[in-house]
Amino acid sequence: MKHFKSLDEQIDYLHNNKNIEFQDREVAKNILLDCNYYNLISCSKIKFATNIKNGNHVYNKQDFNEWNEYFLMDCKVSEHLMTNLIELERIINSRAAYYIGELIENRVLGNRDRNEIISIIQRAEVEKLPKYTGEETWKYISKMTFGELKTLLFWLIDRRKNVYYQIISGYSHLRHANTKNRLNDIVQLRNFIFHFTPLNIYLAYSYRYDGSLDNTYRKETIDFIYSLSSDNEYIKHSIAEIIECSNRFIKIKNSQLSS
Template sequence: MAKVYKEFKNLDDQLDYLHKEKNIYFQDRDLAKNILLDYNYYNLVSSGKIKFVVDISNNNHKYNPSQFEEWSRYFLDDCQVSEFLMNNLIEFERIINSRTSFYVGELIEKELLSKKQHNEIAEIIINAKIENLDDYIGKETWKYISKMTFGNLKNILFWLLNSDKKTFNKIFSGYVFLQKGSIPQLKHRISDIVLLRNYLFHFTPLTLFLVYATGKNGNYYNRFRIKIVNFIYDLKPNQDILRIMKTLTECSNSFIKIKNSHLSD
């Protein structure tokens, strides 16, 4: 069956659709159009859906009547928390990247690895395909790692977990959450941090990160992702942000209950 693509809607069409399909009312249509234009229709509606959906029937979401201002206020709260977490993530990534560059550079440049280990980690660096640098030949390792994306850095961290836990623990010194646990647990946590970063830095609402993880039984399940958000928040906590985070989490939990109750529909 061919995929059905949604047609482009102009701003008036978007408002009319939101009123008809999502029971949203507008006090100032011009203001609403400016907000949709500047903040992205998809992101705002996807975020607001988490808070304002009250039921799902035949895969259609149902909403109580609400004002557009309520939807936009909730989305802007999401943005505020997301921007706060992004700042914490930038600092965290900078530290982990710097430590990894140093400690792995030391392992290679001082020939502290076996030939097999050297070849394995060199292959990871080569496969990262770092732009604006010559092909990696085992020299100036720290420079190549310092230019890696967080996603590529993850592959080195996974290798350390499997082959050199001592160096891994040096890199994550001070971050108990990423030192204690089984290797699969730690890999999962690191992967979720990378995923959270990718969500936020591509302007995807935080609430979408919280609601669309699934467990082994196919149900929606966000407990691990909440732990990741809390870890990043705790790097530099802020009570005003914490208050909003609690609301976002409560709405996410409520949405998940509704989704799970209709999985067999």
């Protein structure tokens, strides 16, 4: 259990344990207060960790400003991806509301399938609307979270793939043999960056079944979300640097696992 540290204690700990130099402690305290100690340090250790000894990461001497600059770059990339994710969610949600509404309202489905979809929408517990009974389907779907909508998309993949393909038309990444996994990766990416968890952490801590780390599919997910609006060269180069750092960090972690 890690105990609460004051800002001065945080700075002393970073200096003594992570080899970080501080030019101005008062400025550093303001940065740590506004950026969140855990987010900033967890993000930048992906770049600056050089090894692991006795269970602890090893760092070369770096100025705190360098740690902060790398974290701020992560924030800018995350903000760009957030914008693309919001646009993707808006489009997928709108299409799902229409095509699933068409299935329900026009009585295209048999009773079993219709009842299954109604049950899925009811479990979403959409606030400020009466309990869903199979009417005004589009209204209920339009208020679902992307994570809740994912359950409906999974149902379509299994039972009405042609409707799923209508919804994801134009997004080849989502028309894949492992589509459910790709959707899970997108939802997880969304949950990371919309809750201010650094993108570096999303990339550097993807565990395989054997306990090793592998970010292959997470890199593909980031590339897909970036490609939805990919005219920003700064973001493109920043993503490349973040991926490079996370790959190096994963090698360090996996080398310890294998040894």
